[in-house]
Amino acid sequence: MQRIGVFVCHCGTNIAATVDVKAVAETLKNESGVVFSTDYQYMCSESGQNIIKDAIKEHKLTGVVVCSCSPRMHEATFRKAVASVGLNPYMLEVANLREQCSWIHKDIATATEKAVILGRAAIAKVHLNAPLTAGESPVVKRALVIGGGIAGIQTALDIADAGFDVDIIEKEPTIGGKMAQIDKTFPTLDCAACILTPKMVEAAQNEKIHIHSFSEVADVKGFVGNFTVTIKKKARFVDETKCTGCGLCTEKCPMKKVPNEFNMNLDNRTAVYIPFAQAVPKVARIDPNYCLMLKNGKCGVCSKVCSVGAIDYKQQDKFIEERYGAIVVATGFNPIKLDKYDEFAYSLSPDVVTSLELERLMNAAGPNGGTLLRPSDKTHPHTIVFVQCVGSRCDDSKGKPYCSKICCMYTAKHAMLIREKYPDTEVYVFYIDVRTPGKNFDEFYRRAVEEYGVHYVKGMVGKVTPRTDGKLAVQASDLLSNEQLHIDADMVVLAAAIEPDKTARPLATMLTTQMDTNDFFTEAHPKLRPVESATAGIFLSGACQGPKDIPETVAQASAAAAKAIGLLCKNSITCNPCVAHSDELMCNGCSSCEKVCPYGAITYIDKEFRMPDRTTAIRRVASVNPAVCQGCGACTVACPSGAMDLNGFSNSQIMAEVDAICK
Amino acid sequence: MQEAIINKAKELLADGRVDRVIGWKKGEFSYDITPAVFETAEEIDAEFVCNDFTSANVSKYLVKETKKDGTVLAFLKPCDTYSFNQLVKEHRIDASKVYTVGIPCDGKLDPEKIKQKGISGIRSIEKDGDMLKIDTVYGDETLKISDAMSERCLSCKSRKHVCYDELIGEDGDVISSNRFDMVEQLENMSAQERYDFWRSQLSKCIRCNACRNVCPACTCEKCVFDNDDSGISNKAAADSFEENMFHVIRAFHVAGRCTDCGECSRVCPQNIPLHLLNRKFIKDINSLYGEYQAGADTDSRAPLTDYKQSDCEASVVHERGVE
Known part of the structure; x- marks a missing residue:
């Protein structure tokens, strides 16, 4: 029988305002095995920890239940505290009375009742706790960075x-x-x-x-x-170790009509290409969707002109x-696709562009060599309308609920740059709010308004209609003067919301991150x-x-x-002792656990067993490598016979908790 | 058919290819048949039987038989081959110690169904077209075969043998069956109606454990219900609701591994339609994670022990459970 101490934390008023902590401590005193129960304002404070330490010594406690905040906050604190007076740190359990109780309830009576139940569950678990010892595992001194932005x-x-x-x-x-x-x-x-x-x-x-x-x-x-x-x-079909980045292949490639993604498809590149002049590594790549050699087996020009023989049409993924x-x-971000935003005529007119496209249109290495020209007829635009929050702060399914954060500032930048370079251009910015929290950000925005004369209009653009004369008819409302505006624009720039890169979700799955x-x-x-x-x-x-x-x-x-x-920097890290193990007598050797183990910690061995009738039999049983197991518990759920169990979270401990809750 | 099977068994025993034969043995009545192991041609001649009542799935017996020395010959109906494959996949059967002979099946008869028609004192039964000619001590009776056919055979999923070393007769095909019709009916009930249905069915249970003992997916070295340390066995006896949960827990334990052989319902002395619990899982797995037939092969990964990026999100599974 364990000798259990219960310590109920007020967490200031975080818990005590909604949970009658004294009643909880008093009620839990009557649970079997509980020999000491008390409450205190801040259990995590030094004096709070001392209450626990003193009680362990005085009452010869073998198990401790702290009713406080989430174990994610202070489990480590309390484990260290109990370990300092000689109790195994894994003989401690935390009942979460804050995040899972006081913070989410209003009624004191029900919250107190629930707090008692949560305390009971933790006590029931501690009864079945066993001392655990953590091992160590070495650290590989090399890091991986996914994404090269x-x-x-x-x-x-x-x-x-x-x-x-x-x-x-x-x-x-x-x-x-x-x-x-x-x-x-x-x-x-x-x-x-x-x-x-x-x-x-x-x-x-x-x-x-x-x-x-x-x-x-x-x-x-x-x-x-x-x-x-x-x-x-x-496969890039170019040997990275040989290519010198001379660019001769890109000059000679006959397939010159490939949309250039680096310039947001506003101009073309060749099928063999180097994305941009300062690319690192400066190595060409052949685009198999357009390369005539890879598609039809007829061409091979790049291979002929390459002086170092770097072209390899047979290269495979490695x-x-x-x-x-x-x-x-x-892994960074991308602007969202705007095909759902018909009101802004993005897919109807080439003169409606996204902000990132505008960056390329204004860039010296861009499609126009740095001169801002309308994509449709390559003329100077004289009226430009910027639309903010396209898909940001959106409560419908088309857009994103969040603020994309960068658009206010880069739009002020665009407006300023255009007014600086082309003073004859009128620039309108339609905004919901202008958000400029950042060092020198508000000053920057004010310069755009005050020095550069950019027309900031609070309101949203309702519709953009391409006209036959090449102009874009912009209908918008000015919320401050409460009037409808009609602007004949030459270009419309949409500040598209940003979203995480599409590769992020499958990556998160592989990394088991949230x-x-x-x-x-x-x-x-x-x-x-x-x-x-x-x-x-x-x-x-x-x-x-x-x-x-x-x-x-x-x-x-x-x-x-x-x-x-x-x-x-560390040579080794402390392992989690809460790892799985299999009860070999019950293991069927069915491989279910091996299949669900995300860490490859489970292998199967053929082991000799003495059977009840004094014969021996060789059985296939699961064996867990405790250095590799991370204690996720997937195997314990998959195991049909209940042979797999997790230290610190055993099937019987969890059942005891559930029983205590349902009592 | 029986003759061909018996000859095959004797032939394989005689040339030493196998040491034992697992098949079916005559009982007191012609419909009262149990699985049995035969070691000699004499035993086979005396007792071996394969007829319209030899429904028992012998695959599970191979778990024990393959732990012994020597090779065993097993006669497998199409549905039995799925169980056999699943057991091989779970490393419960040492396939190298088995010689499997696939035998055709066009549905087995359910003696209980015949008795329910008021026919008793059965001496022998003969097929005649789509009718049964039944000789009873009270005189001759006739019955449509479809009225006497096992429930599971009426919704047969496959006449194809998914594995065999040798085949007697022609192999059939996987057939599109109506096996989920009853599950759909249950799904269309309100939660209360469904609860009442299952309470009334499961309350009939006498916990004889026949379903578990016959189930080819229930081959645990030690069943959790027999393991005092698991804390489950005591629980089941707590009250009638906990008692009923036995079948629900068992269905969870075999989920994703049940081949839908229907043995559980066949052996239930209380005629509880236990297979419907398993079929509900199979139907859900099919719709949530793509079509999957346990035992169709020995190497694919079962949906519940596999993860694919195309798997539906947990929230979708959750929503389906909310009424």
């Missing part, structure tokens, strides 16, 4: 700086990401390429950084400190396996652990976690790197 590059540079090897996996043929497509950056208006490309080159030159461009994550196994990742190096201690996700309903990765704690995922060893960098501008992305990228470095 500015977030991934910054994270990789910082990790490499600390002396660790780091691999970048980038799905496109070059690193650089969205920032490489941007013309100028707010609020300083410096050229994006001028500040990004030195970082790309630095990454390429750093001996500790290994870039896998045009590659994807195919599979992830393992756990914190010891991930095994299969990388799919997609899979390589690598081990990592830490993984940083930096996502929110918008497919942004969920951080371990929104305030206190913003760059860690809830899965140990997986860190988050940049817009994959939520909309961010470049300064924020870079700050978070370095923060994620710091967390990864903190992990890689």
